Amino acid sequence: MFETLINIDKEFFLLINGAHNEVFDCIMWWTSKPLTWLPLYILMVYLIIKKYKQKGIYIVLMAALLIALSDLSSVHLFKNVFHRLRPSHNPDFENVIHLVNNKHGGLYGFVSSHAANYFAVATYIFLFLRKPYKYFSIGLFLWAALISYSRIYLGLHYPADVFVGAVLGVVCGIITYYIYLWVDKKHLQNSKSYT
Numbered sequence: 231m232f233e234t235l236i237n238i239d240k241e242f243f244l245l246i247n248g249a250h251n252e253v254f255d256c257i258m259w260w261t262s263k264p265l266t267w268l269p270l271y272i273l274m275v276y277l278i279i280k281k282y283k284q285k286g287i288y289i290v291l292m293a294a295l296l297i298a299l300s301d302l303s304s305v306h307l308f309k310n311v312f313h314r315l316r317p318s319h320n321p322d323f324e325n326v327i328h329l330v331n332n333k334h335g336g337l338y339g340f341v342s343s344h345a346a347n348y349f350a351v352a353t354y355i356f357l358f359l360r361k362p363y364k365y366f367s368i369g370l371f372l373w374a375a376l377i378s379y380s381r382i383y384l385g386l387h388y389p390a391d392v393f394v395g396a397v398l399g400v401v402c403g404i405i406t407y408y409i410y411l412w413v414d415k416k417h418l419q420n421s422k423s424y425t
Contacts, residue, residue: 239390243317246382246389247328255330258380262344270373274355281362289410293354296406300350300399304343308394314340318385327385335386342387345395346402348374353403374399 260266279286316339317323352370359367378396381387387395 235390239388240317242389243382243387244323244326246379247317247385250328250383254383258383259330261377261380262384267373274351277359277363277366278355281359285414288414289358292406292410292413293351296350296354296402297347299406300346300402301343303402304341304346304395304398308341308398309336309338309343312340313338314388314391316386316391317388323385329385333384333386339387340391340394341398342378342381342391342395344381345374345378345387345392346399348377349396349399350402350406351399353400354407357403357407 275286275290278289282289315337316335317327318329318334319337319339320327349371352374356367356370374396378392381392382389
């Protein structure tokens, strides 16, 4: 059963990675770069500060801790434990895989830190902005999914790496949100409703 799932994962990877062209190579390369999204990060911070005023600063600071949590857990609880080679390092794909700009990434790829980090941020920000900015906050999940897809397209992750990374990110985002609410209730006082 497990072997069947691994084979399905590899087939889906080859399907996504194999559907490439020069235009999408460029788009996916830049989609995968964190600095590409700097204007969006600034917009998220602006909307949080606009909605929550001074408490927005604490929310943003907690987001930095969230990224550290999701990134470190994706590496230390998964990559360094499971040691699953990235497709770009898998000898079975040596003459099959399509790599953009010959980027191979680190040796291990389960789970995707990109997926974990971006889904963590999307979940966390969604929980704060879901009422005042409904469509924007929902759109954050599409943004995280696009970045995660780019990691498969670029040959750096299997679909399972991305899926489990996304689940990890969502869990980290929810945990961090509730930690913030607890800190707010205990220490920041006069908290607004976040639901």
